[in-house]
Amino acid sequence: MFVEDLKNDFYNVLLGNRVLLLVHYDVDAICTCKILQGLFKCDNISYTLVPVGGIAELKQAYLENNEEIKYVCLVNCGGTIDLVDILQPEEDVVFFVLDCHKPTDVCNVYSDGQVRLVYKDEEEKIPNFDDIFRDDEDEEEEDPGGGREGLEARVERRRARRAWEERRDTLMFNYTQFSYYGKPSALVALELSWRVSRLGAREAWAGAVAGAAHEAWGLRGAAACLLDAALLTRARSRTTDNDDGHQSVELVLEKDAPLPLYRWWSLESALKHSPSIGPFLKLHSLAGVSRLRQLLADMGFPLQQARQAYRSMDVELRRGLLEALETAGARLGLRDVSRTAYILRRAHAPPLSALDAVYATAALLEHETIPRSEGFQLALSALDLESENESLRLGIQSAQRSLEAVARLVNATLSARALHLAGPFTYFIIHEGTPEAAWVCGPVWLGVAARWAADAAGARALVASAPLDNQRCIMLGVPPRRQEPANLFGAAFSQAAAKSGVSVSLDHVDSSVVTLPTAQRAQFLDALTALLADT
Structure with missing residues (x-):
């Protein structure tokens, strides 16, 4: 069943109870967890946090932590499977599911209350209950009797059942043949924080990063991403303070270059390793190298400037970067050379774009040497607003290495015609x-x-x-x-x-x-x- 009122039917139910919080290993889930942790801390809700990577880990985590637990909150996991059938919970256990993976399992949708879906995506075309569930007990109890009339009644009943099963199979095939992503779970949690008057800079920043992740990975269309962030856009005026009340944190919405980590890199490296621009430069070929240099020349950026750290570049070049990239990109036929992005501005720290935080968080979750459970905790810390954030710095360094590896791998694959x-x-x-x-x-x-x-x-x-x-x-x-x-x-x-x-x-x-x-x-x-x- 779907939760109609986020505050009364979800959050207020958790007040005064211990909660088992099962969170998937992805950027949106990390951001959602960050928001929920802040809410739970404000209202003294005790909880047990367990990261899960798949259905088997989900089942194991529930079995190991369900003692004296009556409320379970699942973030980006559990929505696409029949939770009651897989976890076999006690009848008084309630599951709150906040999952952006679609389509939602119909058994969860039509649960009698044990499974409660926190958000209903209007894009889902969920089949009607009567079209996919049927109770044949009454039919079996009714004996049509013997004779020709009874035989014809049984035959007609079987024919009707087969026709109904064919319609159900067609409906379920159409419903489940495509998987897709709904609204980021963090933006649903952000709406909850708004309704309970707990919306601050930390919550807004987590929501901005989650929205940027869906856009960067291509999980949602551009129009859907814009609609998803409607509340975040309206709420920015209330997100200029941090927890100690000083005006030191501001979340702004402005046009930005879609270059990952360019403020922490050189401009040439950011262009070469950008998943949105790199493919169209075709750097796996000699012509691609020439195209990159032509782009920099059209932008008016000398190679010496483009190859040094962004912070060391000429101030005038930095100020004109976006305009130069838009003009030169249009001349070369490049798409998506600018986009509207959320930027976090902090005192005594360089601006941090939500896109950079996406790559840093993802790099910590899939770090080349750090265990996944430790990376999960580091990813949570990377979302903190402090200007001196060691987890964020570690994530940015790992993201740079990972993007370099991705670029080398793809370019080698394409050049070898593999x-x-x-x-x-x-x-x-x-x-x-x-x-x-x-x-x-x-x-x-x-x-x-x-x-x-x-x-x-x-x-x-x-x-x-x-x-x-x-x-x-x-x-x-x-x-x-x-x-x-x-x-x-x-x-x-x-x-x-x-x-x-x-x-x-x-x-x-x-x-x-x-x-x-x-x-x-x-x-x-x-x-x-x-x-x-x-x-």
Whole structure:
């Protein structure tokens, strides 16, 4: 069932109770957790926080922490699976689900109250209850009797049931064939903080980062991202103070260059490693290098200036960066060379864009050496507003290395013509022993590499795979970026696994991400190609 009133039907229910908070490893979930932690601290709500990476970890976390717990809050996990069936909870346990992964499982939607969905996305076309659930107990109890009339009644009843089952299967197929992302969970939590009069700079900043993550990863269309951030835009006037009451933090909305970490990098490095501009420069070719230098020349930036740290550049060049990039980008036919972005301005600290915080947080979650549970805590700390934030600095450094690895990997793949065409989609495989494999073995950075390659190669959907260890690999699929961000690979992976007999793990909360034995990857790709070629 859906929660109608965020304050009374969700937050007020938690007051005075201990809460089990299960949070997925992604940027939006981290931002949502940050907002909820602030609310819980204000109202003395005790909670147990457990990060989870998949359905198996979700089940284990619940089993290990459900003692004397009556309220469970799930962030970006649990919405797409039948929670009651998988977790087998006691009847008095209530699950509050705040999950941007869609479509929502219909058993959660029509739960009698044990599963409560905190937000209803108007984009979801949920089938009616009577069209997908049917109670045949009364029919079985009614005996049509013997004779010809009774036989005809039974035959007619079976025919009607088969027709109803066919309609239900068609409805469920149409409902579940595409996976997609709804409104960022952090922006729903931000609305809750507004309603309970707890909205401050920390909450607004977390919401801005979550919205920027959905836009940067291409999870939501541009119009949807704009509508999602409507409350954040209205609330900025109330987010200029930090907790000690000093006017030292301000969240502003302004045009900015879509260059990741350029304030912490050189301009040339930011252009070369930008997932939104790099693909169109086609740096895997000699012409791409010339195109980059032509872009800098058209902008009026000498190579000496472009290659030094941004903070050391000439002040006039820094001030005219955005205008120069827009003018030169239009001349070269580059798209998305500027965008409206949230910038955090703090005393005695350089401006921090929400996009930079997205990459820093993602890098901590999928750090090359830091354990994932530790990276989760560092990612939470990176969202703090303090000007001296060691976690943020660590995340920025890791994000720079990860973006460099992604750029090298994609450029090497394209230059070696290792991007293969398989019917309606293309794919590339990162083999074990590849130097960049350690950086892109998680869904975030592998997804960045996949979208980069898809943009550079054309408008086709793309599948990418990377090794996890000596025996297993990860595989994910991304839709064409310039189209609606509905992803058909979730359902396709499931069907291909069933037809091929490959032991594919569908444990990830995003159905378009799977793991499978490396030895069976070719067999699985053949089955996927045959399946999608028939659709």
